[in-house]
Amino acid sequence: MTDFPALRISFYFASALFSVVLLGLTAARIHYTTHIPLGDPLNSGKDFFDPIVAELLATSILAILWSWFIIHCIHRRHENRFISTFRGELIGLFILWVMYLVGAAIATTFWGKLGWCQMFLPCRVLTALVAFAWINFIIMTFILFIDIAFVVANGGFREPLHGRWDPRASHYGNSNFQWSWSGKTKKTTKRSRFWW
Template sequence: MTFSVFVKHRVGFYALLWASAVIELGLTGWRIHHTRTEFHNYDPIVAELLVTAALTILWIPVAAAVNARKSKDIVPGTSYTLLNVEGVGNFVLWVMWLVGAAIATHKWPTKVLAGAGRAGHILISLVAFSWISFGVLTLASVFIALHGAALYGGVEVSHAPLREKRESSA
């Protein structure tokens, strides 16, 4: 199976995003368990980050299937439906990660406000991994846009390294 240069990078970003979302899921799960047992309450933003992490974990295999299904068959002038599906799914998750990370950062901007001990470290890690996930998803979305722009412009997307293309054209 051949992959375009844009798909290879997106697969790498999706692998990083999946790992980050799994860590975020564990951190948010621990935080909700801790606050429910200690204080009989939980922070709604932590629940939002939990849902976002779970949806991300479910979305990554779908995006990978979209990439594997049509990446070799997409050529200039064909339908961009699968790129659009991938882009819309990423945009929904992008907004969810942005909202969750921004509100969590506003609520716990420093270690002083997050608290001391393990609970404080978990909150700071939770905020950090939410921003990491947001950033990685942003980079993956940029590569979707680049892929779409290359196809829209009629550029044949390279399946071979640049060195091989130069040798064959000479």
């Protein structure tokens, strides 16, 4: 069986790493368009900024913060009532997924075919920006897929997102006890299973 927490930590680490690269590319693009050098033919030499680059900048910052928070929750077995559950993770992940989809799609519409100007640095920055936006979207899609598959296989929508349900080690709640008609509680052990 695959070590599910380690797999998720590695995907979130890759997401944080590629988001840092995207953060640098978007910052370089915003700096270039707001400080256009003299004699540059872009936009007749007038400063401007691209709103979609600002959206990708904000998305990459949120993705970095979210990735490190989730890595911390998984590694430290952090348990909170809402944010540290699979439900909270899936909501946050879906928001980032939509933001990356919108940013990557619009950036591809504007700068998808820049092969004719690859000798200029701004075109290479835009090409790399589009590529890293799609890479981050693909990583978020993988994380979303494996989280949904794990939640469906284990029925853990409201369980702690660290994915290690050991009743002796978890202080999340008394969800390991079930009520019975005899008035006594029966201790049940929730096992983590995954279909691959």
